Amino acid sequence: MNKINVLIVDDSAFMRKLISDFLKEDSRIEIVGTARNGLDALSKIKKLRPDVITMDVEMPEMNGIEALKRIMDEQPLPVVMLSSTTKEGAENTFAAMQHGAVDFIQKPSGSISMDLHIIKEEIVNKVLNASKANLKSLQKPINTQKTPTTKVLDYSKIEPSIRNSEKKLLCIGTSTGGPRALQQVLTRIPKDYNAPILIVQHMPPGFTKSLANRLDSLCDINVKEAENGEFLTAGTAYIAPGGFHLKVKRIGTSLAIHIDDSEIRNGHRPSVDVMFESVSNIKDVRKIAVIMTGMGADGSKGLKKLKETGQVFSIAESKETSIVFGMPKAAIETNLVDRVVPLDEIAETVLSLT
Structure with missing residues (x-):
C-alpha cells in the first residue's frame, strides 16, 4: 500500500516535532519533511513532492495564507491549515478556505499548543481525508457575488x-x-x-x-x-x-x-x-x-x-x-x-x- 507523504509547515520546532510524532503513529502516513515558514515550504514542495501539507496560518517571512495561494496557483495540493481560536484566527481560516484549503484544525491553546495531543486523532483523520480530496473542485473559483438564480430547470416530476x-x-x-x-x-x-x-x-x-x-x-x-x-x-x-x-x-x-x-x-x-x-x-x-x-x-x-x-x-x-x-x-x-x-x-x- 502506498503511504501518504506529508510535509509539515510550522514556525515552531516544537509543533513540527509534535505533529510529526502524531502522524508517524499511523502506518498509512510518511513524513517526508518539515518547513519553518511559507517560503521554506515552497522550496521543499518541489523537492519532496508531498501528497498532503499541514500548514500553520501565522508564520514569519511568508504566512500560511500567502503560501497556500502560491501552492494552489503553481502546484495544487491538499492543504490542511492549523489555526488559533482568536477572531483573527477564524477570519484567516475562512480566507484559507476561500483560497483552496481542504480543511482546518483548531489549535487548542494558541500558536504553540502544549496540549495538542487532545486533537491527535483529528489531525490524523483530516490528513487521511485530505489525501482523497477533489482538487479540481478546490481549484474552481468560488462564487462571491449575490446572484439569485435565473436558470430554469425541468422539475415537473417533483411532488x-x-x-x-x-x-x-x-x-x-x-x-x-x-x-x-x-x-x-x-x-x-x-x-x-x-x-x-x-x-x-x-x-x-x-x-x-x-x-x-x-x-x-x-x-x-x-x-x-x-x-x-x-x-x-x-x-x-x-x-x-x-x-x-x-x-x-x-x-x-x-x-x-x-x-x-x-x-x-x-x-x-x-x-x-x-x-x-x-x-x-x-x-x-x-x-x-x-x-x-x-x-x-x-x-x-x-x-x-x-x-x-x-x-x-x-x-x-x-x-x-x-x-x-x-x-x-x-x-x-x-x-x-x-x-x-x-x-x-x-x-x-x-x-x-x-
Missing part, C-alpha cells in the same frame, strides 16, 4: 405538494469543504425566499459566528449563528453554533430554535443527524433536506428518519463537485435521495421547489 406548500423548512448539512459550498449555494438564494434555512456545518466553537457573519455580508438573505429560543423567520439562515446541536421545537403556531450540548453523535456536535431527527418531529411542514460535501456519514440516519415521518424532498451533492464525497455518498446509498446534482445546481433545485 406538487412540496413545490407549492406555504410552510417549508430548508435543512442543510455539510462538513469538509462546507464553507465554500455554503457560499456557493446561499449567495444564490433571493432575499424573499419563503422558508427558514437550518444549517449544520461541522465546526468547533469560535468559528461558526465568524462563518455566519462572513456569509451574511455576501448574501441577500440574512445569515446568523443560531440562538436558543429565537423564532424561525423565512429568508433567514441559522447556522448551528460550534459545540452545540441545533434542534427545532414548536411554540404555539411558530417554530423556534433549541440549542443544547447533549451527547455527541457521529463524533460531531453539531450533528446533521440530530438536526434532521428534530425536524422530522415537526408536522404540517414540508422539508427540503440537502447533504453536501463532507467526510463521514453524518446525515444519512437522520434522512431515514425524515423520510419515515414526513414529506421530504432530499438533495445530495454529486461526486464531481464534492471536496470529500463521504456524506453525500452515504446519503445516496440509503436510496432515499431524490436528486443528485452538482454544487452549482443545488440552489436552482431548491428554488424550483418554491
Whole structure:
C-alpha cells in the first residue's frame, strides 16, 4: 500500500516535532519533511513532492495564507491549515478556505499548543481525508457575488405538494469543504425566499459566528449563528453554533430554535443527524433536506428518519463537485435521495421547489 507523504509547515520546532510524532503513529502516513515558514515550504514542495501539507496560518517571512495561494496557483495540493481560536484566527481560516484549503484544525491553546495531543486523532483523520480530496473542485473559483438564480430547470416530476406548500423548512448539512459550498449555494438564494434555512456545518466553537457573519455580508438573505429560543423567520439562515446541536421545537403556531450540548453523535456536535431527527418531529411542514460535501456519514440516519415521518424532498451533492464525497455518498446509498446534482445546481433545485 502506498503511504501518504506529508510535509509539515510550522514556525515552531516544537509543533513540527509534535505533529510529526502524531502522524508517524499511523502506518498509512510518511513524513517526508518539515518547513519553518511559507517560503521554506515552497522550496521543499518541489523537492519532496508531498501528497498532503499541514500548514500553520501565522508564520514569519511568508504566512500560511500567502503560501497556500502560491501552492494552489503553481502546484495544487491538499492543504490542511492549523489555526488559533482568536477572531483573527477564524477570519484567516475562512480566507484559507476561500483560497483552496481542504480543511482546518483548531489549535487548542494558541500558536504553540502544549496540549495538542487532545486533537491527535483529528489531525490524523483530516490528513487521511485530505489525501482523497477533489482538487479540481478546490481549484474552481468560488462564487462571491449575490446572484439569485435565473436558470430554469425541468422539475415537473417533483411532488406538487412540496413545490407549492406555504410552510417549508430548508435543512442543510455539510462538513469538509462546507464553507465554500455554503457560499456557493446561499449567495444564490433571493432575499424573499419563503422558508427558514437550518444549517449544520461541522465546526468547533469560535468559528461558526465568524462563518455566519462572513456569509451574511455576501448574501441577500440574512445569515446568523443560531440562538436558543429565537423564532424561525423565512429568508433567514441559522447556522448551528460550534459545540452545540441545533434542534427545532414548536411554540404555539411558530417554530423556534433549541440549542443544547447533549451527547455527541457521529463524533460531531453539531450533528446533521440530530438536526434532521428534530425536524422530522415537526408536522404540517414540508422539508427540503440537502447533504453536501463532507467526510463521514453524518446525515444519512437522520434522512431515514425524515423520510419515515414526513414529506421530504432530499438533495445530495454529486461526486464531481464534492471536496470529500463521504456524506453525500452515504446519503445516496440509503436510496432515499431524490436528486443528485452538482454544487452549482443545488440552489436552482431548491428554488424550483418554491
